[in-house]
Amino acid sequence: RVAVLGSTNMDLVAYVDRAPERGQTVTGREFRTIPGGKGANQAVAAARAGGDVLMIGAVGDDEYGVRMRESLEHSCVDTDLLHTAEGPSGTAHIVVDAQGSNAIVVVPGANGTVTSLGPGEIAAIAEADLLLLQLELPLSAVIEGARAGHAQGVRTLLTPSPVRKLPAELLDHVDLLIPNEHEAAELSGYEEPHAAAEILLSQVPAVLITLGAKGCLYAARGSRTIHFPAPEVIAVDTTGAGDTFVGTLAVALGEGRPVPQAIAWASAAAALCVQKPGASVSMPYRSEIDAA
Ligand code: ADP
Numbered sequence: 001r002v003a004v005l006g007s008t009n010m011d012l013v014a015y016v017d018r019a020p021e022r023g024q025t026v027t028g029r030e031f032r033t034i035p036g037g038k039g040a041n042q043a044v045a046a047a048r049a050g051g052d053v054l055m056i057g058a059v060g061d062d063e064y065g066v067r068m069r070e071s072l073e074h075s076c077v078d079t080d081l082l083h084t085a086e087g088p089s090g091t092a093h094i095v096v097d098a099q100g101s102n103a104i105v106v107v108p109g110a111n112g113t114v115t116s117l118g119p120g121e122i123a124a125i126a127e128a129d130l131l132l133l134q135l136e137l138p139l140s141a142v143i144e145g146a147r148a149g150h151a152q153g154v155r156t157l158l159t160p161s162p163v164r165k166l167p168a169e170l171l172d173h174v175d176l177l178i179p180n181e182h183e184a185a186e187l188s189g190y191e192e193p194h195a196a197a198e199i200l201l202s203q204v205p206a207v208l209i210t211l212g213a214k215g216c217l218y219a220a221r222g223s224r225t226i227h228f229p230a231p232e233v234i235a236v237d238t239t240g241a242g243d244t245f246v247g248t249l250a251v252a253l254g255e256g257r258p259v260p261q262a263i264a265w266a267s268a269a270a271a272l273c274v275q276k277p278g279a280s281v282s283m284p285y286r287s288e289i290d291a292a
Helices: 040-048 061-073 109-113 121-126 139-151 181-188 194-202 241-254 259-274 286-291
Strands: 004-005 009-016 029-037 051-062 083-084 091-098 102-107 130-133 155-158 206-212 215-222 227-228
Touching: 004 040, 004 139, 004 215, 004 241, 009 061, 009 241, 029 040, 029 061, 029 083, 040 051, 040 061, 040 241, 040 286, 051 061, 051 241, 061 083, 083 109, 083 206, 091 109, 091 227, 102 181, 102 215, 130 139, 130 241, 155 241, 181 194, 194 206, 206 241, 206 286, 227 259, 241 259
Parallel strands: 004 051, 004 130, 009 091, 051 083, 130 155
Antiparallel strands: 009 029, 091 102, 206 215, 215 227
8 A cells, every 4th residue: 555645736737839028928828727746646646557545635625626636536546534624725837838848836725734644644654555755745744754654664755846955854764765866966966866876875775866768776775776777758748757657666666576676667657658748647557557
């Protein structure tokens, strides 16, 4: 069982030819509302990969909250511990230009109400095999979740996004840190991934740095650092690639697969995700991952 303690955001996406300058108004080509948030995306990826997944967090008491809950349930994610908080759901206001570059404002909304965990959440984390954490919920809840998991021997994976300085009281409870290249550089002070991994290994037992089309780098204390190439594919939209990777990896590790095998499987899933537009809607199902 995989527990995800994380965010739900409705992505409000405007597609434009050119993003507006300060004070300017432009006319867009298209608008879409897409259920997202790093926590929910990782939960959907894990569930589609065949995991038994529980989502812990909060949506608002608005239409977006209803839709995000439905979207998770549609992918068979257990939402019993996804609370409905008074007020608006989390939203991500995204402008995507013709080159595919984006500018994003995230308003936490209901996610910001998850400042601490109740006994039900603590018990659910303790019963899980793996715990997935990101940084889109208040840090106090993330630390509490990590501590609860670690105390019970639950394997804890942290995606440090959006990146910020991480306190020892969080890192002490993390088994595997999964930053992308930029986050790894920001956290370690080193641009070069091998150097970044070495620094981060002094804080956590294992690090997996994702490198986009270049694959990923896995480093664990006491063993040789390994680079895994990514499958060569034509990418049309890399949104959600990292979340697909982490969600799928968690399922493979939970099934007891060795790390190299789990990484190969997660890389196949992420490569499938980038070949289709959208984040959660482009996440592959188990049969598609196996076929790839
Ligand atoms: P994030 O989406 O969090 O920024 P990355 O861009 O590093 O993370 O991508 C995460 C993983 O997704 C990579 O390690 C890789 O396995 C896969 N991936 C991303 N972009 C591509 C691509 N263009 N081709 C194949 N795989 C990709």
